[in-house]
Amino acid sequence: MPQVVGRQYKEILKQYLSSQSEEDLYVGQQFSRRFIEKDIAPEDVISIHKNALHDIVPDLRKEVWDSFDFLIEMMIHYGLTLREHQSLIRKQEAIQMEMDVATGVQDTLLKTKTPNLKGLDVGWISKPAKQMNGDYIYFLNHEHEAGVAVADVMGKGIPAALCMSMIKFGMDGLQDENTSPQNVLNIINRIVEKSVDNSMFISMFYGKFDARDSMFSYASAGHEPALYFNAKEQTFSELSAKGLLLGIKPNVVYEERKQKMEVNDFIVMMTDGVTETRTEDGFIDMKTIEKLLLEVSEKPAGAIAEHLYNELSKLQNYRLSDDFTVVIFKKEK
Amino acid sequence: MPQVVGRQYKEILKQYLSSQSEEDLYVGQQFSRRFIEKDIAPEDVISIHKNALHDIVPDLRKEVWDSFDFLIEMMIHYGLTLREHQSLIRKQEAIQMEMDVATGVQDTLLKTKTPNLKGLDVGWISKPAKQMNGDYIYFLNHEHEAGVAVADVMGKGIPAALCMSMIKFGMDGLQDENTSPQNVLNIINRIVEKSVDNSMFISMFYGKFDARDSMFSYASAGHEPALYFNAKEQTFSELSAKGLLLGIKPNVVYEERKQKMEVNDFIVMMTDGVTETRTEDGFIDMKTIEKLLLEVSEKPAGAIAEHLYNELSKLQNYRLSDDFTVVIFKKEK
Amino acid sequence: MNFRSSVEIYTEWDIVAARQLGRNEAKKVGFGTVDQARITTAISELARNIYLYAGKGKIEIERVSEGKMSGIKIIASDEGPGIQDIRKVMEDGFSTSGGLGAGMPGVKRLMDEFKVISEAGIGTTITTVKWLH
Amino acid sequence: MNFRSSVEIYTEWDIVAARQLGRNEAKKVGFGTVDQARITTAISELARNIYLYAGKGKIEIERVSEGKMSGIKIIASDEGPGIQDIRKVMEDGFSTSGGLGAGMPGVKRLMDEFKVISEAGIGTTITTVKWLH
Ligand SMILES: [Mn+2]
Ligand SMILES: [Mn+2]
Ligand SMILES: [Mn+2]
Numbered sequence: 001m002p003q004v005v006g007r008q009y010k011e012i013l014k015q016y017l018s019s020q021s022e023e024d025l026y027v028g029q030q031f032s033r034r035f036i037e038k039d040i041a042p043e044d045v046i047s048i049h050k051n052a053l054h055d056i057v058p059d060l061r062k063e064v065w066d067s068f069d070f071l072i073e074m075m076i077h078y079g080l081t082l083r084e085h086q087s088l089i090r091k092q093e094a095i096q097m098e099m100d101v102a103t104g105v106q107d108t109l110l111k112t113k114t115p116n117l118k119g120l121d122v123g124w125i126s127k128p129a130k131q132m133n134g135d136y137i138y139f140l141n142h143e144h145e146a147g148v149a150v151a152d153v154m155g156k157g158i159p160a161a162l163c164m165s166m167i168k169f170g171m172d173g174l175q176d177e178n179t180s181p182q183n184v185l186n187i188i189n190r191i192v193e194k195s196v197d198n199s200m201f202i203s204m205f206y207g208k209f210d211a212r213d214s215m216f217s218y219a220s221a222g223h224e225p226a227l228y229f230n231a232k233e234q235t236f237s238e239l240s241a242k243g244l245l246l247g248i249k250p251n252v253v254y255e256e257r258k259q260k261m262e263v264n265d266f267i268v269m270m271t272d273g274v275t276e277t278r279t280e281d282g283f284i285d286m287k288t289i290e291k292l293l294l295e296v297s298e299k300p301a302g303a304i305a306e307h308l309y310n311e312l313s314k315l316q317n318y319r320l321s322d323d324f325t326v327v328i329f330k331k332e333k
Numbered sequence: 334m335p336q337v338v339g340r341q342y343k344e345i346l347k348q349y350l351s352s353q354s355e356e357d358l359y360v361g362q363q364f365s366r367r368f369i370e371k372d373i374a375p376e377d378v379i380s381i382h383k384n385a386l387h388d389i390v391p392d393l394r395k396e397v398w399d400s401f402d403f404l405i406e407m408m409i410h411y412g413l414t415l416r417e418h419q420s421l422i423r424k425q426e427a428i429q430m431e432m433d434v435a436t437g438v439q440d441t442l443l444k445t446k447t448p449n450l451k452g453l454d455v456g457w458i459s460k461p462a463k464q465m466n467g468d469y470i471y472f473l474n475h476e477h478e479a480g481v482a483v484a485d486v487m488g489k490g491i492p493a494a495l496c497m498s499m500i501k502f503g504m505d506g507l508q509d510e511n512t513s514p515q516n517v518l519n520i521i522n523r524i525v526e527k528s529v530d531n532s533m534f535i536s537m538f539y540g541k542f543d544a545r546d547s548m549f550s551y552a553s554a555g556h557e558p559a560l561y562f563n564a565k566e567q568t569f570s571e572l573s574a575k576g577l578l579l580g581i582k583p584n585v586v587y588e589e590r591k592q593k594m595e596v597n598d599f600i601v602m603m604t605d606g607v608t609e610t611r612t613e614d615g616f617i618d619m620k621t622i623e624k625l626l627l628e629v630s631e632k633p634a635g636a637i638a639e640h641l642y643n644e645l646s647k648l649q650n651y652r653l654s655d656d657f658t659v660v661i662f663k664k665e666k
Numbered sequence: 667m668n669f670r671s672s673v674e675i676y677t678e679w680d681i682v683a684a685r686q687l688g689r690n691e692a693k694k695v696g697f698g699t700v701d702q703a704r705i706t707t708a709i710s711e712l713a714r715n716i717y718l719y720a721g722k723g724k725i726e727i728e729r730v731s732e733g734k735m736s737g738i739k740i741i742a743s744d745e746g747p748g749i750q751d752i753r754k755v756m757e758d759g760f761s762t763s764g765g766l767g768a769g770m771p772g773v774k775r776l777m778d779e780f781k782v783i784s785e786a787g788i789g790t791t792i793t794t795v796k797w798l799h
Numbered sequence: 800m801n802f803r804s805s806v807e808i809y810t811e812w813d814i815v816a817a818r819q820l821g822r823n824e825a826k827k828v829g830f831g832t833v834d835q836a837r838i839t840t841a842i843s844e845l846a847r848n849i850y851l852y853a854g855k856g857k858i859e860i861e862r863v864s865e866g867k868m869s870g871i872k873i874i875a876s877d878e879g880p881g882i883q884d885i886r887k888v889m890e891d892g893f894s895t896s897g898g899l900g901a902g903m904p905g906v907k908r909l910m911d912e913f914k915v916i917s918e919a920g921i922g923t924t925i926t927t928v929k930w931l932h
């Protein structure tokens with residue numbers, strides 16, 4: 001192989017020395033890429049060059065050849081750095097694979113079941129800005145009720161995954177208890193406060209729909225307000241409730257509020273990745289979101305969520321700057 | 334700067350061309366390292382070389398100088414690969430920092446409190462083989478009881494951290510329930526089975542000391558047996574109990590066994606990173622561990638754990654091939 | 667007005683023509699041999715991308731100046747399919763060979779300024795500048 | 800018996816002597832210019848480590864053969880403090896400059912075989928071989 005490479009190199013060099021044409025330089029440079037692919041070190045290139053030149057113009061002063069030997073010596077450490085590069089690339093690929101596995105495990109472990117409740121159409125979408133999602137949705141289902149926690153946890157990777165697991169396992173433990181939004185946030189707040197120091201921030205919205213009286217009750221731990229769409233009036237209003245971020249203080253009492261829902265009304269819960277969509281002209285405002293929701297307000301909850309994501313994503317040139325999560329509860333007949 | 338470098342290079346090259354001595358090559362090569370540190374690309378080196386040679390032996394045929402131009406062209410992609418290397422190194426450093434943060438959060442979130450029970454001396458040590466630990470210790474304390482879960486979870490990173498959080502939050506939820514070893518494993522097994530698919534393996538030993546009757550009860554989910562040291566007889570025996578790894582089947586009933594403890598007796602719970610210590614001559618056997626424990630059997634539990642770690646770590650040349658965890662319960666007066 | 671000239675890219679031969687034009691201009695601006703080679707390589711990569719992925723397009727070369735600085739600007743444009751995921755293309759390759767992605771971080775490194783505008787179905791324009799230091 | 804000779808490393812000058820010895824032997828075995836330079840560089844790194852971190856030690860050079868293969872073996876030994884964390888030293892540096900660590904992965908790459916034995920307070924012996932292909 002090296003001999004073949006050497007012969008080819010000599011031909012290209014010879015050609016160039018007689019023509020000095022751009023074409024030969026182009027051919028030479030394309031050839032050099034194959035050198036790199038074949039792990040030919042730069043010191044080898046100098047040696048190949050020296051031998052080729054020697055064949056083409058043998059009658060040069062001894063200093064020229066000696067100078068190439070010196071140049072070879074100079075290139076050895078460059079060659080080593082390049083080989084280190086190959087090994088780093090392999091390492092990086094291994095990390096990538098590990099991340100892929102981690103994402104899969106996270107999905108399995110923290111999975112949640114979309115409620116299937118008569119009278120309620122549930123749609124949601126959650127897209128990470130980078131590989132790992134820092135937003136988390138968890139559904140808590142009972143016979144006549146559908147509850148959902150929408151949370152935005154600080155950071156990514158392990159810290160985020162652990163915060164999510166706190167929420168999941170905390171809520172799993174609530175199955176038989178009082179699952180009023182107020183009580184859910186009070187309890188989760190206590191778990192978080194106990195487990196993490198004050199430098200971890202988690203915002204969370206908890207909403208619950210009761211099929212018996214079509215009442216949506218909610219509480220918020222420093223989270224984005226939800227949007228309530230009144231189908232009859234074709235108007236939007238914000239559902240906000242007072243409450244500190246999770247884990248700041250041990251005994252917070254979260255405010256709980258209610259909203260009665262009529263058929264075709266829907267409620268949009270989201271994270272700040274939705275409301276803080278950044279375009280070239282700055283942040284969008286709530287009106288943009290309302291306009292987009294109105295366009296498809298007669299569609300099923302899933303389609304509304306999808307539409308909102310597609311349009312907001314287009315507005316920011318398909319590059320999310322934050323994780324994007326929407327959950328929609330729509331009252332059906 | 335490049336001019337200074339060029340002048341120095343010329344001096345060294347000139348010296349070499351007149352002497353061809355090893356010393357000059359050594360000086361040249363040391364010089365080349367500084368080139369790399371200063372981000373001087375290989376194509377720059379060729380150019381510097383060409384200029385230096387031109388100053389030293391100006392009267393060479395035109396082909397020589399043209400050939401250097403060709404060589405510069407050949408080196409451009411080598412230079413690019415090197416610069417890519419610098420950026421990969423920075424990326425790697427960022428990942429490292431992220432890992433450090435993650436380790437810290439994991440420590441905070443999954444922290445556990447060593448029991449402080451009259452009549453029981455508790456010592457433990459847990460050392461990761463790589464940066465992240467896949468072994469996990471969790472203490473469950475009650476008024477008259479000290480319980481400990483020693484687990485070895487599959488993998489590292491996020492998958493491992495999430496498994497640990499399952500165990501922690503699962504056990505947190507047990508505070509008021511029946512905390513017999515059998516019941517603890519039954520419940521944790523159900524949580525794990527529900528949350529993960531069959532490809533995740535977790536082995537776990539649960540041991541509980543009751544200060545009222547000095548009884549140590551235990552159960553095991555496919556975990557290493559513990560070692561019981563009888564101080565009066567100066568003998569060791571294995572404490573093993575039957576049971577499947579966690580998460581394989583939903584309704585496993587774990588075997589529970591008991592061991593009465595007398596003053597100065599101790600029980601050593603550990604992961605396979607301890608028993609499967611690999612030396613140059615193969616794996617160590619239980620006798621080695623017993624011998625090491627016997628040497629310090631009169632010391633406090635913490636010192637015994639420490640001694641075991643230090644000696645076994647020395648045996649494998651200070652390179653752990655697996656995470657290493659030991660928990661010792663020693664009965665005091 | 668600044669000097670500006672261009673080469674249409676249809677065939678591999680046009681890549682060579684664009685390189686030649688770029689090298690001549692770089693020399694006139696006053697770049698040394700190594701920088702000439704770097705600028706030429708950047709043009710080469712951009713032109714190859716047009717040739718390989720868009721089928722046809724154009725390389726424009728312009729001498730530029732700003733205050734006391736002078737330099738060379740290269741504009742590569744095509745009406746090809748556009749770049750699907752610019753973020754990905756600009757990432758350092760996990761492999762140095764092949765693909766559109768291989769070239770872009772390289773071009774960015776060879777030059778001083780770099781900007782991509784790409785729209786699906788409409789095409790891609792890459793503008794890049796190197797200043798004489 | 801195979802030819803074997805050695806250089807004691809006390810001063811920087813001894814590094815040059817070890818290099819010279821290695822290059823001569825490599826040439827005699829039949830290695831080409833580039834491989835001569837690589838073997839010499841490996842010796843240089845090993846000798847510098849002795850000089851910088853152990854104070855004194857020895858480089859032995861031996862021509863070796865196995866079946867039809869011939870090659871060169873380098874043994875670097877010192878009675879220095881020993882290497883604390885060999886794993887770390889063998890890791891690809893996050894920085895190419897300075898420190899004992901910089902050299903080791905490089906030496907391993909320059910040669911074909913590589914083995915370290917190190918004990919705290921007793922010293923370090925590194926044995927490395929390159930075969931003529
Ligand atoms: Mn977030
Ligand atoms: Mn956010
Ligand atoms: Mn493990």
Ligand SMILES: [Mn+2]
Pocket residue numbers: 485604605606655656
């Ligand atoms: Mn293990």
